[in-house]
Amino acid sequence: MRAVVYSETGPSSVLHLAERPVPEPDAGEVRLRVAVSGVNPTDWKSRSGGTASLAFPEAAPNQDGAGVVDAVGPDVPDLAVGDRVWTCMAAQDRPTGTAQEFTVLPADRVHRLPEGASFDVGASLGVPAVTAHRALTVAEDGPRRLAPGALEGRTVLVAGGAGAVGNAAIQLARWAGATVVTTVSSPEKAELARAAGAQHVVNYREGDPVAAIREIAPDGVDLVVEVAPAQNAELDAQVVRPRASIAVYANNGGDEVRLDVRPNMVTNARWQFILMYTMGADALAAAAEDVTAAVADGAFGVGEERGLPLTRFALEDTAKAHDAVEAGAVGKVLIDVG
Known part of the structure; x- marks a missing residue:
């Protein structure tokens, strides 16, 4: 699979495109085929080393994204292959950010995307x-x-x-x-x-x-x-x-x-x-449930007509996407992955 990775913190130039094996989910995990990755200020700050040092030999950046469940590990009762989902905190204490074609995540960080909601909306939720x-x-x-x-x-x-x-x-x-x-x-x-x-x-x-x-x-x-x-x-x-x-x-x-x-x-x-x-599991779960309900009601959208212009980058241009957010891009910066 194609993945954007970095092995040391620093400027956006530490990010590079690489080929990596497709990961397999363990118990309590699902594999997500990423369609769109969302970029937030927390992503470039983490990559730069401004919030913490890199805790893994190599990591993929970006907390938010949306796509389709591709594989399900044992002990995951609520998600199935083919489910359209959005994710939050994909890279928190893990090397499994969404700037890659497949990522494996704990099931509680993956939430169903309501019918009719686009992957752009899903990748713009999260943080x-x-x-x-x-x-x-x-x-x-x-x-x-x-x-x-x-x-x-x-x-x-x-x-x-x-x-x-x-x-x-x-x-x-x-x-x-x-x-x-x-x-x-x-x-x-x-x-x-x-x-x-x-x-x-x-x-x-x-x-x-x-x-x-x-x-x-x-x-x-x-x-x-x-x-x-x-x-x-x-x-x-x-x-x-x-x-x-x-x-x-x-x-x-x-x-x-x-x-x-x-x-x-x-x-x-x-x-x-x-x-x-550091909000805690209960607050995170409540937020995911209520945000998903708002999306299902048609109350949350993206694009110029909803006050959130979209700026898009290809996966190989993830560094440019990080630079755009760091420079204060108005709206939402998205990376087309799948």
């Missing part, structure tokens, strides 16, 4: 949608699961609504019945956020974004999905209502956050930090 689900379900007074009506009557502020996680948060929050406000940095990104379903879009580079958000939500927002806490901490403290949660999933804009105690104390604000890899 963005699971992270967004977690961010939307950590509020003190909010739901622990998402479904139609779960966020009815609540207002969600999504920082950076044109990013992949921001887009997923908008689509999932709208599916769950929330009123969604999002902040963006340009008119072009505003159009993408509206296409994702945001009812209110605020360009934070124009006017007074706090006043604009407070005009939309006079009593404050119930939940913030935050991508840039270093830049937005002061704004968040001024727009949340009592017992609101600020769910932080990234460190765009800086690693250090300064919090003013009094404004956050007055509102009993909760700052919740999120990393998919």
Whole structure:
């Protein structure tokens, strides 16, 4: 099989195309014939060595992907050969990322793709949608699961609504019945956020974004999905209502956050930090189930019309795909594998 692999961390040039044997699944595992691999910031950061050293002699990159179950090991009761599936955390503590024609994964990291959903949708779930689900379900007074009506009557502020996680948060929050406000940095990104379903879009580079958000939500927002806490901490403290949660999933804009105690104390604000890899099995399983349900309902899509433009690369150009994500490509970067 064709596989993109690397044996040392570093720049994208460490990635190279190779021929490798087709792997066989053990007990509790399935083999996935990969159709499309999704690329996220976590993938280039892991490859570069920015988050950890390489724990294997050789590994294939990329956490997310979609394809067809090709073989099933013993003790896998819920998946069968021929099932169309999406995967998340394919490369977490394993050398089995999705930038290869076949990959073997634990069955609990593989989820059925609803009928009618494309492999592009499946490869765009994973990290963005699971992270967004977690961010939307950590509020003190909010739901622990998402479904139609779960966020009815609540207002969600999504920082950076044109990013992949921001887009997923908008689509999932709208599916769950929330009123969604999002902040963006340009008119072009505003159009993408509206296409994702945001009812209110605020360009934070124009006017007074706090006043604009407070005009939309006079009593404050119930939940913030935050991508840039270093830049937005002061704004968040001024727009949340009592017992609101600020769910932080990234460190765009800086690693250090300064919090003013009094404004956050007055509102009993909760700052919740999120990393998919340490969420725990229960939260991951709940996210996979709810995200799959949203896809089945037609509430989650990709492409320009859903606010998530697609940029595609061939498998042999995986290094270029990583470079595009690192350079801040707007939308979703996908690799055509199969």
